[in-house]
Amino acid sequence: MAKKPFHPDTLAIRIQTDRSQHREHATPLFNTSSFVFNDAEQMRALFADEEDGHIYSRYSNPNGKEFEDKMAALEGMEDGFATASGMAAVFASMAAVLSHGDHVVASRALFGASHSILTNIMPRFGISHTYVDPAEGESVWEAAIQPNTKMIFAETPSNPGLALVDLTMLGKLASKHDLMFNVDNCFATPYLQNPGAFGAHLVSHSATKFIDGQGRVLGGIVVGSAELVGKVRAFCRATGPAIAPFNAWILSKSLETLHVRMDRHCSNALALATWLETRSDILRVNYPFLPSHPQHDLAKKQMRQGGGVVTCEVAGGIARGREFLNHLEMISLSANLGDSRSIATHPASTTHAKLSEEQRQAVGITPGLVRISVGLEHISDIIADVEAALDHTKS
Numbered sequence: 001m002a003k004k005p006f007h008p009d010t011l012a013i014r015i016q017t018d019r020s021q022h023r024e025h026a027t028p029l030f031n032t033s034s035f036v037f038n039d040a041e042q043m044r045a046l047f048a049d050e051e052d053g054h055i056y057s058r059y060s061n062p063n064g065k066e067f068e069d070k071m072a073a074l075e076g077m078e079d080g081f082a083t084a085s086g087m088a089a090v091f092a093s094m095a096a097v098l099s100h101g102d103h104v105v106a107s108r109a110l111f112g113a114s115h116s117i118l119t120n121i122m123p124r125f126g127i128s129h130t131y132v133d134p135a136e137g138e139s140v141w142e143a144a145i146q147p148n149t150k151m152i153f154a155e156t157p158s159n160p161g162l163a164l165v166d167l168t169m170l171g172k173l174a175s176k177h178d179l180m181f182n183v184d185n186c187f188a189t190p191y192l193q194n195p196g197a198f199g200a201h202l203v204s205h206s207a208t209k210f211i212d213g214q215g216r217v218l219g220g221i222v223v224g225s226a227e228l229v230g231k232v233r234a235f236c237r238a239t240g241p242a243i244a245p246f247n248a249w250i251l252s253k254s255l256e257t258l259h260v261r262m263d264r265h266c267s268n269a270l271a272l273a274t275w276l277e278t279r280s281d282i283l284r285v286n287y288p289f290l291p292s293h294p295q296h297d298l299a300k301k302q303m304r305q306g307g308g309v310v311t312c313e314v315a316g317g318i319a320r321g322r323e324f325l326n327h328l329e330m331i332s333l334s335a336n337l338g339d340s341r342s343i344a345t346h347p348a349s350t351t352h353a354k355l356s357e358e359q360r361q362a363v364g365i366t367p368g369l370v371r372i373s374v375g376l377e378h379i380s381d382i383i384a385d386v387e388a389a390l391d392h393t394k395s
C-alpha cells in the first residue's frame, strides 16, 4: 500500500486491505463482530495497545479501516474514524473534544440536525454557541469569539442554501485564537475541497451522499489530526456509533469512482444551473460556480468545481414550488442527495417547514426554493424533465 507518490484519484483505488491467503483481488467483506487471538499473550498485548490489530468491530474492522485510510489520504489528514451516519460523525467531532463550559462559534447556515445538536442538545451538557452568518467578514467572526470558545464549526457549501464560508479566513482566525476548526465537507467531498489545506483540524462527512453516490447505505467519517481523531476514536469506542462492515465496504468501493462521478455531477449541475438562468419564471439560481453566485470568487478560490447541487427560486412561492415537484416525471422526490439519480426537494414545505418565515429567510430558504441534486443521467434528459415541469405549472 505505497501511499506517497500517488495522486488522490489513485489512492482512492489503490489503498487496500492486505490480501488474505486466498489472493483475492477486491477487498472481501469482513462481516464479523469480533476477531480471534492466537493466544492469551496476544490478547493481552492487543488490549494494551502494544500490538496493532482488530479486536471487536465496535472498535475497528478491516472494512472500516480501509475506508478511513482512503478518506484520510484524500483529505490530506493524518487519521480518520468512520461512523454509522453523517450525524454520528458530526456529533462525535464535537462531543469527543468539547467539555462543559466550552463555547462554539458556528456558521448559521448548517444542516438541520447539526443546528439541532448545537441549539438543543449541547446546551444541556453546558456547551454554548454563537451563530454567525456565513458570508460575514473576519471582524464579525472574530467578535463572536469568547474567552471560553474552543471551536469554530462551519459547513461549506451549506445544505440547502449553498452559502460558503471563507476557509482561509476561518483557518487563520482559528490559529490566531488557538481554536479547533471543524468543517462539514459533505457537499464538496474531498475531491472538490480539502478544508485541512486551509487549516481545519477536523473534517466531518456524511458519506451517505456523494461518497456512496448511489443512495444505498448510511455512513459518516471524521478525519483530522492524529491527536483529535484519537479522541474521536476513544469517544466512539465507548459510545458505539460504529459503522457496519457492509456499509464501510460499499463506501470504500464507491470512493474508487468518486473523482469520475463528481466530474459528471459537476458538469451536469453547471449546465442545468446555466440553463435555469435563461428561464424567466426562475427568479434566482444558486450554484457556487455560476458567476451570479454572490460568493463566486470565493468558490473559485477554495473549490475545484461547483458541486452537484443547484437551488432555484421558482416564481409563484410555496404553491408553485410544490406543483413544480408534482410535474417532474423522471427526477425523484426524495430526502437524499448525491445519488446517481437526480432528486428534487422543496425545503420550505418539508425539511424546514417547522421554522418561521424569518428563520427560513435567515438561512436562505425562500418559499419557492427548490433544491436539485443533479445526478448522472444525460444532461438533456435532466433539463427536459425540469423544462416540462416548469411549462406545466406556468404561473
Ligand SMILES: *Cc1c(COP(=O)(O)O)cnc(C)c1O
Pocket (backbone or CB within 6 Å): 085, 086, 087, 088, 090, 111, 113, 114, 155, 158, 159, 184, 186, 187, 205, 206, 207, 208, 209, 218, 219, 220
Ligand atoms: C446529510 C447531511 C448530514 C447528515 O448525514 P447522515 O448521513 O444523513 O446522518 C450532515 N451534514 C450535511 C451537510 C448533510 O447534507
